Amino acid sequence: AMIGPAYEDVPVSSMRKVIATRLVESKTSAPHFYITLEVDMKAAVQARAEINKIEGVNITLNDLIVKAAALALARHPTVNASWRGEFVRFFKSVDVAVAVSVPDGLITPVLRGCQAKGLLGISSEIKDLAERAREKKLLPEEYTGGTFTISNMGMFGIQSFTAIINPPEAAILAVSAIQEVPVVEGGSIVPGLRMSLTLSCDHRVVDGASAARFLKDLKCFLEKPLSLAL
Numbered sequence: 001a002m003i004g005p006a007y008e009d010v011p012v013s014s015m016r017k018v019i020a021t022r023l024v025e026s027k028t029s030a031p032h033f034y035i036t037l038e039v040d041m042k043a044a045v046q047a048r049a050e051i052n053k054i055e056g057v058n059i060t061l062n063d064l065i066v067k068a069a070a071l072a073l074a075r076h077p078t079v080n081a082s083w084r085g086e087f088v089r090f091f092k093s094v095d096v097a098v099a100v101s102v103p104d105g106l107i108t109p110v111l112r113g114c115q116a117k118g119l120l121g122i123s124s125e126i127k128d129l130a131e132r133a134r135e136k137k138l139l140p141e142e143y144t145g146g147t148f149t150i151s152n153m154g155m156f157g158i159q160s161f162t163a164i165i166n167p168p169e170a171a172i173l174a175v176s177a178i179q180e181v182p183v184v185e186g187g188s189i190v191p192g193l194r195m196s197l198t199l200s201c202d203h204r205v206v207d208g209a210s211a212a213r214f215l216k217d218l219k220c221f222l223e224k225p226l227s228l229a230l
Contacts, residue, residue, distance in 0.1 A: 025167055030204065033203050033211075039219045044064055065150065067118075070117070072217040093147065095113065096110065098111065098130070119229065151173070153175065159196065160176045170205035199214070
């Protein structure tokens with residue numbers, strides 16, 4: 001027989017409380033809609049392998065995705081925006097928040113001015129921010145005030161998911177795992193590498209057509225990875 005209660009009550013940490021409040025606020029105030037696109041990642045995987053042959057360089061696929069998103073956001077200001085009630089704020093800088101899992105929840109360190117940063121700069125900055133996030137050494141201004149968020153669950157093998165917008169941003173990108181799948185090319189079935197991207201949008205700011213155009217450009221950048229080196 002069990003002695004004592006068959007459960008454990010753990011007090012909610014202040015971090016969890018903040019996350020809970022913001023997520024409820026987001027899901028109840030921002031009318032979310034979702035669009036999904038599949039990206040051919042064969043060229044990006046090859047490009048990453050080539051780049052990483054350079055001594056001391058180790059960029060991740062996530063670095064490539066952040067860079068591609070920054071380039072696409074610079075082209076689509078509607079997605080790099082925020083609902084402010086009486087007006088919509090369009091940000092001139094692309095400040096990408098990257099969701100990082102920490103023991104007590106989730107934190108989103110922000111990379112400022114991504115539109116002007118190269119792959120190496122993005123890569124080393126993400127490594128630094130993520131490391132300090134896990135050690136709880138980030139300053140508040142380092143994890144607030146982003147203009148767009150990327151949540152990548154590829155490392156968990158997730159096929160596809162939808163993310164909740166990080167308010168007051170207008171959109172968040174959910175990145176899934178790259179999967180080996182059979183694809184049809186010129187009438188034959190060949191092995192392919194595919195990755196699913198889902199964009200969650202605040203419909204008050206972003207409409208379907210502009211969300212679709214943004215994702216299409218993001219897909220183009222990832223499928224022609226040399227464009228990311230420019």
